[in-house]
Amino acid sequence: MTKLPIILVVDDERQSQEALKRVLADEFVVLTASNADEACGVLDSELVHAILCDQRMPGMQGVDFLRNVRDRWPDPVRMIISGYTSSEDIIAGINEAGIYQYITKPWDPDELVGTVRQALRLRELQNANAQASLDLKVAPAMLEEVVAKKTRALKRAHHFDRITHAPGSPMAGILDLGARVAAFDISVLITGESGTGKELLARAIHYNSPRGNRPFVVENCGALPDQLLESELFGCKKGAFTGAYEDRIGLFEQADGGTIFLDEVGETSPAFQVKLLRVLQEGEIRPLGARLTRKVDVRVIAATNRNLEMDVADKTFRRDLYYRLAAFPIHIPSLRERPMDVPVLAGRILADTAKAFGKAISGFSPEAEGRLAGYDWPGNVREMMNEIQRMVALSEDATMGTELLSPRLQAHARPAAIDGHEPLTLKDRVEALEAQILAEALARHAGNISRVADELGLSRVGLRAKMARYGLERSL
Structure with missing residues (x-):
């Protein structure tokens, strides 16, 4: 074990x-x-x-x-x-x-x-990697072959065909755009809600481009203050600011010859946008505290969940930087805009998770599939991954039913027909509504049984029986 x-x-x-x-x-x-x-x-x-x-x-x-x-x-x-x-x-x-x-x-x-x-x-x-470094103290030819194999494996893993979607999904057109632009050395701006897979598409574009053998580096621009972000991207000299205890090579320099993915670029400040624009215009960086600039050859793929055109109109995002980044814009629709992808994504995530967790799970029950299909997924694919990983961790059977769904889905998912199954009966719909009311009350009172029983006019014994029936006690 x-x-x-x-x-x-x-x-x-x-x-x-x-x-x-x-x-x-x-x-x-x-x-x-x-x-x-x-x-x-x-x-x-x-x-x-x-x-x-x-x-x-x-x-x-x-x-x-x-x-x-x-x-x-x-x-x-x-x-x-x-x-x-x-x-x-x-x-x-x-x-x-x-x-x-x-x-x-x-x-x-x-x-x-x-x-x-x-x-x-x-x-x-x-x-x-450390173990590989010890093992690879061998002839350069052997090392080159190992690197080539790793690169080929990365390219296979990040091919556009590996991005899961259903026939007729809007994602088919999105992936076609990504495959077309991959061959051309221009900037790409990927927009879409959080969790839709913007970084996954960016990796596919990089590994299927002429730069695919070179580095792909990632930075979340919304996670750091300006000075630290500038140090991360452009590098710094020792003593350039408080806490700069050594020289640091920035991510632009690490990505030289390859691609840098700037996630949440819309969260950058106007002051930082000026510095980023200069890098894109001149193709050179100047580390913090350094006197000389350094040339870099980097393709930029940026992503944001904001409406940058509206931010440009509101003057919170520079127009010239926007046009530099958005030479080729690609928008990924949210999961609720492509509900046909939910079953195939859920199946793929379940298979990967069951394998990773070492569990023999064959699939979802028809009712659970209907609930997954009837949910809006505001957190998109990332939220679905968290939900299914939770279900797999809790599951003790080969088929996962609605009792494993989180209180959030119990409360908000609409029963739906899926994959040819008949729509839920009136009894099923009434039970689903009852489960939703119970889940919402439990969430509202933080699982306090006495308060929920008082609010719903039930005895504690009766409430616990209903919770057990709908699998809600396992969600507390």
Whole structure:
């Protein structure tokens, strides 16, 4: 049986420890410590894979503790949780403590689990890369063959044909546009709601372009303040600003010859937009604190969930930068605009998740398929992935039914016919409405059985019986 990764939560507040433990316990073994000394004791005795540490604690602060961890136990992925993080803290954390991610309070449970999952995947890849580096101290010809194989594998994995969609879906036209523009060295602006797969399309364009053998690097422009974003993209010299303890090569320089993907470019400030425009116009960067510029040859693919044309009209986004980025605009429609994709996407995600989780699951029940098809998916494909991963984690049967759906889908999904199944009967529809009312009341009262029973005029025993019938007790 595969062992679960071990996560160490360091927080002086017991309530915060318990909240994090509840959210993470389904996928990870969670250990807790109330201060740096307790955490060091855990690290001495346990093989910890990742650390979630509060920034503000009595005694040693989070960044200081993780700086010590980096020196003594370099293997765990280090993350900070804080509601008070300043840009100085971020810079110090990244440069001194090697922090992978800052997670701001209040955190979203699904996003937190996704971040930890991604951090552990990064650790796994780094370990594999380190081992590969040891194994690859061989003849250059063999090394070149290994690199070529990896590149071919990446190209296959990110081919346009691998992006799932149904026959007749608007995505067919979108992918055709992506395939056409891939061959031409011009900027692409991908628009669409969060979670629609903008980065997936960007990777397909890169790996199917003449630059496909060169680097593809990613930066979320909405996640960092201007100075740190400028340092990340353009690089910096030691001492250029508080926290710049060493020279750093920026992502534009790392992507030289390849492609850079600028996600959430619409969130950049007007001041930063001027600097980005110069890079696109002149094809050169100047690291922070440096006197000389450096030429770079980089294709830019940008993405945003904003309406940049409206932002241009409102003068919050530069018109000249917009036209530089949007040489070839592509819009990805939301999932609710292409409902025919829901069944095939759900099937693909289920198959991938079941394989990753080591579970033998054959599919969804017709009722569960109908509920998935009847939901609007405001979070698009990303939300669907979280929902199905949750269902697979909870499932104990080969077929997953509606009882595994989250309270959100229980409350808001409309029963729908799908794949030739007959529409739900009146009895089914009445039960679905009852389940929705119960789920909404439970969510409204944070799972307090007494308050929900009082509101709905039920006994506690009667309410629990209905919750068990609709699978709602497993969602609390």
